[in-house]
Amino acid sequence: MERRAVYRNKxxxxxxxxxxxxxxxxxxxxxxxxxxxxxxxxxxPWGGGNLWAGLDNFLxxxxxxxxxxxxxxxxxxxxxxxxxxxxxxxxxxxxxxxxLKGTKIFxxxxxxxxxxxxxxxGVAFRFIFSPEAGLVGGINELWPGIWDPSTxxxxxxxxxxxxxxxxxxxxxxxxxxxxxxxxxxxxxEAGAMDGARPLRRMLDLQLPLIAPTxxxxxxxxxxxxxxxxxxxxxxxxxxxxxGQTEVMVYKIYVDGxxxxxxxxxxxxxxxxxxxxxxxxxxxxxxxxxxxHYN
Amino acid sequence: MIERSPYFDAFxxxxxxxxxxxxxxPFWVVIVAASQSLQEVSSVPISLLPSDQLWVNxxxxxxxxxxxTKMLNSMIVSVGVTIGKITLAAMSAFAIVFFNFRSRMIxxxxxxxxLMLPLEVRIVPTYAIAANALMPFQAIxxxxxxxxxxxxxxxxxxxxxxxxxxxxxxxxLPLVATATxxxxxxxxxxxxxxxxxxxxxxxxxxxxxxxxxxxxxxSRTNMLALATIMFVSSWNQYLWPLLITTDRENFGTAVMxxxxxxxxxxxxxxxxxxxxxxLIIMLPPLxxxxxxxxxxxxxxxxxxx
Numbered sequence: 001m002e003r004r005a006v007y008r009n010k011x012x013x014x015x016x017x018x019x020x021x022x023x024x025x026x027x028x029x030x031x032x033x034x035x036x037x038x039x040x041x042x043x044x045p046w047g048g049g050n051l052w053a054g055l056d057n058f059l060x061x062x063x064x065x066x067x068x069x070x071x072x073x074x075x076x077x078x079x080x081x082x083x084x085x086x087x088x089x090x091x092x093x094x095x096x097x098x099x100l101k102g103t104k105i106f107x108x109x110x111x112x113x114x115x116x117x118x119x120x121x122g123v124a125f126r127f128i129f130s131p132e133a134g135l136v137g138g139i140n141e142l143w144p145g146i147w148d149p150s151t152x153x154x155x156x157x158x159x160x161x162x163x164x165x166x167x168x169x170x171x172x173x174x175x176x177x178x179x180x181x182x183x184x185x186x187x188x189e190a191g192a193m194d195g196a197r198p199l200r201r202m203l204d205l206q207l208p209l210i211a212p213t214x215x216x217x218x219x220x221x222x223x224x225x226x227x228x229x230x231x232x233x234x235x236x237x238x239x240x241x242x243g244q245t246e247v248m249v250y251k252i253y254v255d256g257x258x259x260x261x262x263x264x265x266x267x268x269x270x271x272x273x274x275x276x277x278x279x280x281x282x283x284x285x286x287x288x289x290x291x292h293y294n
Numbered sequence: 295m296i297e298r299s300p301y302f303d304a305f306x307x308x309x310x311x312x313x314x315x316x317x318x319x320p321f322w323v324v325i326v327a328a329s330q331s332l333q334e335v336s337s338v339p340i341s342l343l344p345s346d347q348l349w350v351n352x353x354x355x356x357x358x359x360x361x362x363t364k365m366l367n368s369m370i371v372s373v374g375v376t377i378g379k380i381t382l383a384a385m386s387a388f389a390i391v392f393f394n395f396r397s398r399m400i401x402x403x404x405x406x407x408x409l410m411l412p413l414e415v416r417i418v419p420t421y422a423i424a425a426n427a428l429m430p431f432q433a434i435x436x437x438x439x440x441x442x443x444x445x446x447x448x449x450x451x452x453x454x455x456x457x458x459x460x461x462x463x464x465x466x467l468p469l470v471a472t473a474t475x476x477x478x479x480x481x482x483x484x485x486x487x488x489x490x491x492x493x494x495x496x497x498x499x500x501x502x503x504x505x506x507x508x509x510x511x512x513s514r515t516n517m518l519a520l521a522t523i524m525f526v527s528s529w530n531q532y533l534w535p536l537l538i539t540t541d542r543e544n545f546g547t548a549v550m551x552x553x554x555x556x557x558x559x560x561x562x563x564x565x566x567x568x569x570x571x572x573l574i575i576m577l578p579p580l581x582x583x584x585x586x587x588x589x590x591x592x593x594x595x596x597x598x599x
Contacts, residue, residue: 005492006393008394009393009501012393013393016389017389017390017401019382020382020405023467023471024404028408028416030430031422034419035418092313108584110313110314111587112321115526115580116576117529117532117552117575118530118532119549119550119552119553120549120575121320124320124323124324125320126556127568127569132338132563133335133565134338135323137338166320197299197302223412226415231532234536234553252417253533262418269416269417269419273410273415276410
């Protein structure tokens with residue numbers, strides 16, 4: 001990795017990397033240190049600086065049953081959305097990978113959801129699932145009141161998860177297809193010589209070989225369901241009905257900006273940060289011993 | 295293709311067509327609803343065939359959402375963020391890979407770790423800093439006693455203040471730092487053979503000339519791929535513009551404007567206008583992805599079967 005040919009200059013590299021370093025310090029490290037400061041202190045109601053609160057902010061949120069409900073909901077959200085999205089994307093990628101005639105058209109359409117903003121998809125799905133409108137809401141004509149995500153929390157959560165899964169299809173598809181196409185052709189041919197039919201080869205040869213990509217995507221999807229869910233929930237349900245679609249990011253936003261409880265929001269941010277850092281760390285540990293085919 | 299398997303081929307097409315339906319259905323609903331009149335869009339069950347009101351709804355959405363300004367703002371911000379990210383990523387990676395200075399790995403990790411701190415996670419404190427971007431420097435001055443020193447010597451109270459709320463700078467700057475971009479550029483620069491550096495040194499090219507005349511042209515494909523990803527992600531930003539813009543009239547972006555076009559509980563359920571707005575707003579990134587697909591996917595998918 002070490003280069004032999006490098007430039008020697010005392011000033012130039014700092015001029016090159018300086019702007020980015022300043023941005024990173026101002027917009028990443030400073031806010032993170034502020035979050036830590038707020039999480040361990042409590043702002044006094046009448047001003048006059050913050051009081052040291054130790055772990056009280058954390059204990060407070062950990063004792064709050066509403067917070068745990070949010071954590072459980074986020075976990076369920078993450079697993080459900082990730083599972084559906086990866087399953088659909090993997091199925092599509094496996095079949096596109098067979099490269100039959102005309103596949104190119106399918107391939108380019110399957111990437112589309114990647115380009116769509118979460119709020120735009122949120123608005124579209126909100127209409128699709130709206131109890132008053134004539135799509136899914138049409139079943140209310142047959143069984144009045146059976147579908148109403150604005151009062152039924154489970155239906156509302158299902159609606160958001162489906163939308164999130166749809167949005168993830170494009171990204172997952174691109175990565176799965178790339179991984180499938182990197183498998184050497186000869187392995188597939190050897191399987192065919194041994195008499196394995198295409199479906200058998202998909203399940204027993206290709207699937208195990210793309211396991212590293214699947215794992216990478218699993219982590220990426222879970223992280224994105226923690227972070228990107230905001231735009232969906234804000235346009236589809238605003239956390240409602242009565243907080244039943246509130247996930248961790250949304251609760252931070254509500255507590256911090258609507259409730260102006262900076263210390264509570266900061267403590268929650270720290271918990272979420274640790275979660276994301278933990279997941280990223282696991283991912284890098286895994287990527288280091290990734291399988292290489294050639 | 296290895297062997298003939300007509301039944302399985304038919305099954306393959308069937309699965310792909312179902313997939314196509316799944317992916318396209320929401321787009322279809324948006325287009326259909328955007329082309330219907332209020333009466334058609336509120337009928338139960340709704341017709342899934344387009345009607346003739348598309349232009350009317352588009353111009354109504356454009357008018358009501360003030361989308362002229364909003365689309366322009368979104369364009370300025372996305373292009374600004376994309377150019378900024380690529381420039382900074384290329385410069386930083388160049389410094390890290392081609393210069394030998396002691397703290398370069400520390401610098402790389404300082405940038406790389408930010409990958410683990412998505413904006414959504416540190417949103418509350420980041421918002422505080424947007425109100426005064428110079429706060430960290432003020433804190434440094436305060437802690438080191440420089441504020442006190444200047445005040446005692448000259449009688450001037452040092453208070454640095456740079457408010458980023460309601461400005462393009464505020465919309466762009468916090469998004470410009472990029473761990474992903476720096477990492478990708480670094481990976482690419484590391485594949486450049488040493489001989490190329492030596493050859494250009496022998497020809498008497500300076501470091502910056504090497505950067506401009508050799509590295510930048512070589513990295514064009516990577517740059518296009520990166521630009522596509524960056525443009526899409528910055529156009530689709532939602533939470534940050536929502537927080538940092540109080541003057542929605544002049545500094546709102548298109549995607550955040552969508553939220554205010556959703557029919558309210560007691561208002562007219564004119565979903566046709568909302569869908570028309572959604573259509574306008576999702577179009578630019580969709581077009582970019584559709585046109586850039588070749589470059590954007592090439593980095594990942596290389597082999598033809």
